[in-house]
Each structure stands twice: as structure tokens, then as C-alpha cells.
Amino acid sequence: MYPIILLSVFGVVTLFLGFSKSKNILLPSTLLFLALALGTNFVEWGKGPFLYFYDMLRVDNLTLAFNGIVLISAFMIVAISGGFQDNADAEPAEYYGLMLFSLVGAIMMIGFDHLIMLFIGVEILSVAMYVLTGSNKRNLRSNEAALKYFLMGAFATGFMLFGMTLLYGATGSFQLVAIQGFTSNMSAASQSYIFYAGLLLLLIGMLFKVSAAPFHFWTPDVYEGAPTIFTTFMSTIVKTAGFAALFRLLNHTFAIYNFWWIVIAAIAVLTLLVGNIGATSQNSFKRMLAYSGISHAGYLLIALTALSKPTQNAIIFYSLAYSLSTIAAFGVLMLVSKEKTIEGQPNERYEAFNGLAKQNPLLAFVLAVSMLSLAGIPLTAGFWGKFFIFTSAAERGIMWITVIAVLMSTVGIYYYFRVIISSYFKEGDTVKIRVAPFYQIILVLATFLTILFGLAPGIFEKLI
């Protein structure tokens, strides 16, 4: 609740700060705003559940935990954005303002208790992302990505809205509670096909946002074209918020689990296949991370397929582990690709990482840990993320899906290790890579947390 108000106000304030001569104030002020939002987020911890805005928004520990992940990720991403000092065309005040606004959308998605709130949240988040994707306005690929994302996204929104309308037609309410009541009273004789159609259309819209196959086609192009800092934002915050919303929605329609579980299961398997197999054939590290993002959506969908007791913790833990590693990986990519350019464009291919271990051992280590975590190797947070996901599937008794996931994890090791091999075992040039101290702190923090949660997942459990 407080973060929504604070972030909205701070977003406007940030826009006004853009009029001041000194652009240097924007980065520290945005960080301060995010820190305040993060701090006030936990004021309501353990007291809820509260309902706000005419019962449209729900605040309980679950939403606060997801808010925490989103805000921490945003803080780290803003911290490594470096104030956009090196780009004369950049408009930092607008970027930071949009980022703060989009977080409001993310938080609404996480806590929605009413379908309209979900819709508003998705739109606030998406529109901000369309703009940020195209923010590198002199770059053709950035423009192409923004247009692609916008057209496809608008289409998905249409599906979503149509789905909501049908749900309203079937149940007579936008309230999640009413929908839950409707599904639990639905007997085999009184099946409502309008309701089923509406639910499916809504799911399609949501699955588009989290880039699940077969609604993933925009992901690689948009991730590659967008400025890397906003790719990071998209791949962590949009995904976390999207899965939080999906979890809420499916949780409230659990009464018709038998109807939707096979749909989600099929999409999960397809997403895993597309993400992992697509990633193996990429030459660009950034594009590989886009496919890796798709594959991680697949793992999270496994947890949703099961929707058993451990699922809630599994999704929270997995989102956190994935966000930390992704931020670290993109962070290193930004530094490395800036130093090594091909024809004036940042070099985002695997070869850019050759010899990184000699050029900057710390960056190589950060990158290696994040890759190990994304690959799910033990002693990293990513391992426990996969562990909790698999346990939720086992609790529901669907072991076959974990076998597929395990096979795809092996494929994952292949492409995640390519960059470790490049940085540790291949010879590269002797460019020194400069890292600002603050940037370094954020990368080390992400790595430290990844290892800490890898060694002691119990710490996290105590917090929830």
C-alpha cells in the first residue's frame, strides 16, 4: 500500500527533478526513493491481510514478499544504471520516472484482488516497458524492438481484456473471491463454457507477459534490441510480477484444477523445450539470456502446474534466485560489451568474454557464480530454487514433468557453461575493464546472496 503511494509521488518528483541543471542528483534520489519504498513495504509485515481501494488490492505477507523481491531488484538495477552519463541523447529523469511508475504497476499486479486492478497493473507496467525498450532512439534495433513489443503486447492485452469480460459475464463479478466462489460451486452438470473460455484467454494474456511458449516470439528480439539495463528490468521485474499474478489467479480457481492443470503443464513443457533448445544455438550472450529467461519461465510454470503446498515458497525463492543471477549476468555483460565494440556497437557475443578471468577476475567470478546458479548447480541459490520446484511437483505426484525438466537442465548446462569456458579457459585481449566501486558492490552483493541462499536456504525460510 505505502509503496504504491510513495512510488507514484516519487515518480512525479523525479520527472520534475529532470528540470534541474544537475543530472547527478537523479541517481542518488531514485535510489533513496526505492529504499524508502522498500522500507515502508515491510511496515505491514505480519499484520495483514488488509484490503484497499474498495477491496481491489490485497496486502498480505505473500504480496509483501513479492514486492520486496521486485523492489530489491529495481534498487540493484537502478544502482548499476550509472545515471546514463555516457549517452548524450539519454533522458535520465524520464527513464527513472518511468521505472518508478512501472513498479507501481508491478505491485498492483502482485496484490490484485480484482481483475480491473490486474488490468491496470499490467498496463502501467507494460506501457512503461514499451517506452523504455525504445529509449535508445537513434538505434534501429531498439526502435524495432519497441514497436514489436508494443504491437504484440497490445494484442495480448486484447486477449486479456476479452477474457476478463467473459469471466465477468459468467460470474457477474471482477472480484477474485467471487470467482473462487463461482468455481467451487460449479458442478459437473453446470459447467460454464464461457467461464472456461474467459479463463483461457486471460491466461494467454498473462503467459505472454512472462514469455511462455508459444507466446514467446517477441522475447529474443525485444531483449536483444532494448538497452541492456532495461532488458534486465524486463527479465526480472516483469517476470516476477507476472508469476505472482498468475499464482494468485490459479490459486483462486483451484476448484477447477482438473481443467487447467493440463493446459499449464503442456505450456510448461513446451516453454522448457523452446527456451533450452533455442538457447543452445545462440551466438549472442544477450540473446542466450533471453532464451534462458524463457526456460526459467518453464520451470516456474512447473510449480504452477503442481500448485501444492510448497509452491508458494518455491515461486518466491525461485524468483529471487533468478533475479539475483540475472542482474549479475546482465551487469557483467554491460561492462564487458561496453569495452569491446564491433563497428561502434557493443559486442554481446560469447567471444567478448574471452580471457575475462585475466582481465578482471572479480567480474569473471561474478559471472561464473550467476551462470552456475542459473544452471542450478548445488551451493548456489538456483539449485534450491529448482529443488523447491521439483518438490512441489513431487507433492502433487507428477514426476514425469520433473524428468523432462531435469533433461532440459542438462541442456542448460551446455549453454551456461559456454560463457564460463570463454572467460576462464580462452585467451583474449588485454583490455582492462573498469568498474565503478558502487557497481562493484552491487555485483558482489548479488553474488554473495546467491551463495548465501545456496548454502543456507533455511535463512530465507525463516523470513517468510
Add this chain to the structure above:
Amino acid sequence: MLTLLLILLPIAAGVITLLAGERMAKQLALVGGLASLGVAVFTWLQFDPAAGSQFGFKYAWVASGGISFAAGIDGISMLLVLLTTFLTPLIILSAFKNEYKNPAAFYSLILFMEAALIGVFTATDAFLFYLFFEAALIPVYFLAAIWGGENRIKVTFKFFIYTIFGSLFMFVALVYLYYQTPGTHTSEIAAFYQLQLSPAAQGYVFWAFFIAFAIKMPLFPFHTWQPDTYTESPTAATMLLSGIMLKMGVYGLIRLLLPIVPLGMEQWGFLAMILSVIGIIYGSIIAIQQSDMKTLIAYSSFAHVGLMAAGVFSSSLNGLQGALIQMLAHGINVIGLFFIVDIIYSRTKTRYLDQLGGITQSTPHLSVYFMVLLLGSVALPLTNGFVGEFLLLSSVFQYKGWLGAVAGLTIILGSVYMLRLFQKSMFGPKSKWVEGFQDLTASERAVLLPLVIMVFWIGIYPSTFLKITEPAVSQLLQLVNN
């Protein structure tokens, strides 16, 4: 608490080695390795074979899930901990003569590896076991991929993906078993022993475990990563892989597969046995054809581990005891042989048998050490190989007479390839490659002497070691037979 000390001490020593920098790295690593050996021997002196799991600790890890950070030492663990801590200082010492770039990282990785291996051998929680099982891969992967030979990147990558592929199946099986435990679930290995699974489920779990451990050991037909990896790795990594890491697979069979899925064993044990025996013969025949000394020993190791697995699959007291004592013996012999190959290679710059010859003429010490280790490997009576091989063959023979007869060929084939190795490299006219071949230095002797002493100790008085494991093994078999 001693168990915790055994796991943490090498990690601490590894971190200190890493931080101390290049000049002191070797010495610090050796001190760390010896300190662990000291603790292990101290533990052994306190150890009571009949008392089951001892010196344990248990901390809640994922408290709500009943997953704990728990380890302890029973007879089977004790033997393997002794093996690990005995061999690690020798492996460190054996690397002294080579100049590696970035030695601090090199030696600390060896120590991290030791910690992970001890963790595997002592874990009493299934997920902790899995964690160490995987974690052991990472140091050895970096050792092989940074300091290895020409094709190292491709070969070690194959090795890494291959082994992790196997262990992920074990992971699925463990998650499944975890959910079969009653109440709020627990991942204690002992609780898995109590499960009453249906025969069909046991069949699936059997194969999940079998693939994981068969790749790790490796058994036929999952061995294709092994010869290349052994050949391309730096000798220290090869020693870790063959001397100790291979034992993780056999240990897994004994600790998990046998007692958890006895009915799975009943259905599929025969097939597994056949695969093991094929591996024995197949590995031996290929070893006879090799001209690269390192590859030859790699294949001999593949053949030996086949026999150990066959012993385990016979699920008899002799088979298990034989496999355990043979693990000890094989670790000692194979490390000695790889070290001798490394000595020859570092002086002549070749490992090819047709380029070598006549080394005996100038090296009385090396010849004796080489011969003793080699005889241990071909299982001559009074050497360590004999005890294990005798027990193993008798168990296979009791299981199925004709299989025992086929597996028995290992003795003949083993002496063929081993004696050929010795003859081609050491005897004959002096080749141009071995001109000016120096005999052993003091530090090289310091590695080989303890190994040779152990060859005779186990060969002449094996009950020192058999006695450690016997109660634990018979207890395990009781579980299986119920």
C-alpha cells in the same frame, strides 16, 4: 563433531592456501592435507566398528522440510575417509615437481575437492549427499580444464555434462523418495531404508540411481568420457578422479542403491551384473592395445571398477567387503601408477610405449616401486590387489558360476596389459627419449614409499581394514535381506 572438523578442515586449508598467494601455496596445502590425515587417523583410533554411525552432527537446514545438514561416520565411511585423507597429501606432494601457473588456485582446488569427497562419504542426509556429490565435480572440472592438456576444454566439458546428466536422475529419485517418507517428510538416508515401495517404483528408482553411479564410476556402456578425461587432465586431477572420485560411484551403490531398492535389485541386478562383467573384459582388451601409458591405466581402472560393481551387485558379504577393500587398494595402486607415468613423462616428454624402453638400466629405485605397484594392480598374493580381487571373484562365482569364470579372466588379462606396460617402458634397449634418465628424487620417493608400504600392509594383514567395515556391511545386508 569430528566429522564436521573433517569436512571443514580442508575447506579452511584451501581458503588459507588461496589467500596466502603463490610462494607458500604448496607447503600450506601439504600441511592442510596432513592435518586432515591426522584428524582422520585420530578418528580411526577412537572408532568403534560395532557402534554404527558415530561422531555425527545434525543441524536443521530446511527446517520445515525435515532436511538437515547431517553427517556421521560408520565403518564404510571410515574406510573411505581414511582413503581420501591418505591420498590427498600424496597427490599434493606429487604435484610439487611440476611448475603450475597460479599454484595457489591449483592447490586450493585440490583441498576443496577433498572436503567435498569427505562430505559425500559421511553425509547421512540424502540431499546433503547429493549436494556434495555434485559439488565435488566443480573443483575437478576447473583443475582439468585450466591445467589440462591440449583438448582439455572439449573433453572436460563432455565429462561435466555427462556426469551431471546422470546425477540429475538421482536427484529426481531422491525427491521422489523424500515424498514417500511418512509424516512431514524427512530426507535422512536411514528413513529411506524403511520405505516399502512397490516393485515397479523400485525399478524406476533403481535405474535412476544406476545411471548416476554407473556414469560416475564408470561402468560399461557409460564410460566414454573417462579415458579422454583421464588422459587430458593434469596428473593431480587424474589421481583425484581415478583414486577417489570413482569411489563415489561405488559408495553410492552400497549406500543408496542396495538398501533402498532391494526389489529393484532383484529385477534388474542381473542385467547390471552383466554390464559390469562386460566392462571388465572390454576394458582389459582395450587396455592391451593402448600405447599411451596414461590411457592404458585409465582403461585398467575402468576394468577394475567393473569388478567392484559386480561384487556389489552380488549383494553378498564377500562381494561388499571385497569391493570396499578393493576400493582402498585400487586407489593406492592407481595413484602410484599415474604418478610413475607422470615421472616418466616429465623426464622424457613422452608417454608412448613405442618411444620408451630401457629405463631400468639407470633407475633401480623407480623400477622397484613401479614393479610393486604393478604387482599390486595385477593382484599377486601378498599385495593389496589380491585380497579384494579374491573376495570379489568368489562373490561373483557364488552369484553365477559362469559369470565368475568370465570375470576371472580379469586376472589373466590384467597381467597381460600391466606386464606389457612394464616391459615396453622399462626393459629392452634404451630409446633415445630416455637418455640421461634420472632416478627418483627425495620428494618423489616420499610419495611412493607410503603407497608401497600400504600395498604390503593391505596385502599381508588385510584384517586391519576389513575389520573396520565388517559390522557395517553385515548390518546393511540384513536390511537388504529383510
